[in-house]
Amino acid sequence: MKIFALLFFLFTASNAFATNILVINSSLNSEKDSFTKRAVNQIIEKIKAKENNVNISIRDLAKNPIPHLTSEEIAAFYTPKDKHDKKIKNKIKLSDDLILQLNSSDIAIIASPMINFSVPSSLKAYIDHIVRAGVTFKYENGKPVGLLNTKKVIVVTSSGGIYSENNDMKLMNHNDSYLKTVFSFLGVKNIEVIAIEGVIHDGDKALKNAVDKFNYQK
Numbered sequence: 001m002k003i004f005a006l007l008f009f010l011f012t013a014s015n016a017f018a019t020n021i022l023v024i025n026s027s028l029n030s031e032k033d034s035f036t037k038r039a040v041n042q043i044i045e046k047i048k049a050k051e052n053n054v055n056i057s058i059r060d061l062a063k064n065p066i067p068h069l070t071s072e073e074i075a076a077f078y079t080p081k082d083k084h085d086k087k088i089k090n091k092i093k094l095s096d097d098l099i100l101q102l103n104s105s106d107i108a109i110i111a112s113p114m115i116n117f118s119v120p121s122s123l124k125a126y127i128d129h130i131v132r133a134g135v136t137f138k139y140e141n142g143k144p145v146g147l148l149n150t151k152k153v154i155v156v157t158s159s160g161g162i163y164s165e166n167n168d169m170k171l172m173n174h175n176d177s178y179l180k181t182v183f184s185f186l187g188v189k190n191i192e193v194i195a196i197e198g199v200i201h202d203g204d205k206a207l208k209n210a211v212d213k214f215n216y217q218k
């Protein structure tokens with residue numbers, strides 16, 4: 001029994017000192033064919049090169065989609081805590097679980113292929129579950145205050161076209177700009193964007209250029 005207690009203690013202690021990375025993937029493509037997934041894997045390798053102890057959790061929104069919010073869930077979100085019965089707890093469980101997982105991460109890597117100028121709808125459904133009044137943000141004196149613990153968010157985008165090089169194209173990009181708004185609203189100060197642009201021209205080169213710019217600092 002003592003040996004199990006010791007092993008449990010060692011496991012918990014090693015996790016407490018590890019850098020916890022949460023990856024949110026949303027590409028419909030396979031690990032081999034997706035530019036965002038390939039970039040995420042290379043980014044993780046770069047982080048691992050500088051961190052001794054890394055814990056990685058991966059949530060694939062294409063394989064395991066988060067359902068759209070329902071009116072019952074929204075009503076449950078706004079029910080005061082002292083009125084939480086079994087039914088209400090059940091309605092907020094998914095959102096609570098997603099927020100707990102995100103809040104436990106030191107670094108969240110959000111992979112967002114551009115779909116029709118914005119984020120994939122699977123990622124939008126995820127965001128709708130984690131942006132919660134009183135839990136991940138609140139208002140104080142009319143100003144928003146983010147409550148998320150995550151220290152760093154790395155947004156990995158991929159797009160067929162190139163959006164960063166002229167102003168008309170920039171206006172059409174609602175992908176990383178939207179994600180920066182969301183995570184900064186939730187209180188994350190350190191947000192870095194790795195943009196793989198123009199994959200219809202030379203995807204491998206675009207991937208290399210984007211990942212080369214990522215220089216992980218502890």
Ligand SMILES: Cc1cc2nc3c(=O)[nH]c(=O)nc-3n(C[C@H](O)[C@H](O)[C@H](O)COP(=O)(O)O)c2cc1C
Binds near residue numbers: 113161
């Ligand atoms: C349904 C769909 C819509 C897309 N919309 C856009 C778009 O609006 N702008 C763009 O530049 N690329 C668009 N693309 C291209 C993807 O962003 C690009 O192929 C990206 O690399 C996909 O991510 P992945 O390689 O990680 O799977 C679209 C692709 C699909 C399948």
